[in-house]
Amino acid sequence: MADALGMTSERRPWLVSIVGCAVALALPSAASAKDYCVDTACPGTNVDSIEQALDFSDDDSILDRIFLGPSVYTAKNPWGFDYNGGPIEIIGAGRGKTILTAAASSTSILSLATTKETSSIHDLTIRVPAWADQGMVGLRTINDVRRVDVTQDPKQLKDHTGVQIWNGAALEDSRVDMGSDGTAVVFYSGGGAVRDSTLRGRVGVKSVYGDLAIERSTITAYDAGLQAERKLTTISDSLVHLASYSNGTGIRADTQAGSGSDVTVKADGVTVVVPPFQIYNGVSASTFNAPGLNAEVDLTNSVIRGGGTPLSAYAAGMGGRR
């Protein structure tokens, strides 16, 4: 019996087999890892720009890789290089060799929000351009970052943020230098980790939602080395060096109004050095912003030098403590 396609029902199993084979052959290709090469020789596909490489990268669950050559890449979009597809690895040619930047009016330089487990960015520099607009962010990511420098041109009038991290990502073996005005690293929900890194900024690390671990890192700051606002932040085997400014605190735990969350900092093996003047604190815990909550700091194996107040505990009202 012939059907609408003019084939007999006896022949249809052959068609199914042929189509099945074609699909089977095609699928591995669609779901396999792809490499894209920008200004560099690599085994993958050569593309003209980072934007093109990001456009070509899949939304599937297989890791794609983008290799960047030693060059300066300026984002064309006002929000910088932006990607929120499937897992991706961005691989530079080395710090100071592969440099990502953007126009001064951009909101950020690189934003990555991909599948966290396998995505990463490493071996490159992100540079905030001169006279960048207020609030520009060098790198926003929920993905791990290794061997990356985030710096800014010294010609600035406004504040910027070096790195914003969500969802437990880690910043490792990296350097973030935002001079004396910007915030070096901000951790939002999901916490994360800083390891073996060097950070400089008006605020070194801001732990907004806690669940953050800082290990073996050097923080140079002008207002606060570590500012914790919710839940638990740990800092271990690290140096917090407060450079001269109007006043400041090496490590501070401050409750936040409306957060509904206590804040705790555990500092173990930390050298805290602040300028030798009365207006500087070494370590402080305060419930000034939310008197009903608790702010606590546990300090062990640590040294505090400089400043008028090594330890400061301020409990507003009756509810707060430490």
Add this chain to the structure above:
Amino acid sequence: MKAAYSDYDPTGNKKLGVSAGIYESDVSNVGDAGFVDAANGDFHLLPTSELLDMGDPATAQGLDLDGKPLVADGDADGGARRDLGAYELQPPAPAGGEPGGGEPAGGQPAPDTVAPVITGFRRRGTRLRYSLSEPARVALRIKRARNGRYRTIATLTRRGAAGANTIRFTGRVGRRALRPGRYRAVLTATDAAGNRSAPRAIRLRIARVR
């Protein structure tokens, strides 16, 4: 606020509010921390720092800010215990120089990588005698046994010549007479190139200082 096994000047602490508290245990205030070069941002500890071996004895092994062992016998007094702060002083290089000291390049004079050697460290009456293999600055750390462990209570520094040397020690540090008890004297020598000797230690018992 809780602080333990930490060092700072607690007289500056401030607390404000009825439920504010600062709880301290095993806190010290040695004064000069003994940083290598604080003015230039080097906060490693000198071999003479009072912060050596002052950390929590229960600290597990790990890595310090330099990625080196966190619990190390930096003052080579026979017990590995963590120092206070981010940096752990590592055990001194063995006499004979550090690895990598090899042949000088380009005809330059070879750098001095040979650490001084202390021999014959002993007490004779009120004098501590020792010999040095080369001129060096020596640091004598007096440690008192307390609760089963030794804590540095004083450090004396002297210049030592190559050969035999003595340090007079009467049981006083400045005008302060040491309490009767068991002590340990640990001697280290650092030459002009910064090479540090292996320490030598002897036990002392102070009965009563007149």
